[in-house]
Amino acid sequence: MDPIRAILLSLARNAEEARLRWHAERAAVRARGETPTRTDAFVHNVQANLCLITAIGAADLPANFRLYDTTLSRDPLTAAAQLREVTSAYYPSGAIEAEHEAARLAYRAALAAPLTAPEQHYVDLLADLPPARRDKIIEAAEERAQHRPA
Numbered sequence: 001m002d003p004i005r006a007i008l009l010s011l012a013r014n015a016e017e018a019r020l021r022w023h024a025e026r027a028a029v030r031a032r033g034e035t036p037t038r039t040d041a042f043v044h045n046v047q048a049n050l051c052l053i054t055a056i057g058a059a060d061l062p063a064n065f066r067l068y069d070t071t072l073s074r075d076p077l078t079a080a081a082q083l084r085e086v087t088s089a090y091y092p093s094g095a096i097e098a099e100h101e102a103a104r105l106a107y108r109a110a111l112a113a114p115l116t117a118p119e120q121h122y123v124d125l126l127a128d129l130p131p132a133r134r135d136k137i138i139e140a141a142e143e144r145a146q147h148r149p150a
Contacts (some may be wrong), residue, residue: 004059005067011052012083018048019084023111031103052080059098 022041028037046120056076065072069088072079126134 008052008055008059008067008083009087011048012080015045015048015052015080016084016087018045026091027104027107027111030107031101035142049080052083053077056080056083058092075090108136120143 018041025039025041026036051080055078056072056079061072061074061079063074065118067083068086070082072082126137
């Protein structure tokens with residue numbers, strides 16, 4: 001494997017592992033009944049993705065650049081998503097907190113499930129909003145969910 005492919009795969013693996021750590025941490029926080037906040041795991045996820053996107057841009061990949069059976073897009077964001085899909089990340093999914101383990105696993109299963117049509121509609125509506133309004137709506141939904149009776 002040539003150095004460019006090896007570096008891109010390594011960065012994509014790191015980005016996917018950071019994403020998995022972030023989601024595992026969110027699952028544990030949700031299992032405790034708390035509202036997730038942006039922690040170091042989120043920051044590491046963002047930094048890993050930015051490193052991957054920057055490396056793709058700096059590599060100046062040719063139009064027909066292939067990795068395994070995937071031809072990478074010329075757009076760095078799309079190429080980063082493609083690379084994260086073809087990598088195999090490792091995250092030890094052992095128990096984080098024994099008394100909340102069932103809730104954590106249920107949260108992770110719900111997170112992994114594909115979006116339903118109504119949920120996808122909400123995604124499309126939120127994506128069309130300016131970032132400040134989208135953040136305000138998400139914050140209000142988190143606040144309301146926190147005070148909802150169980």
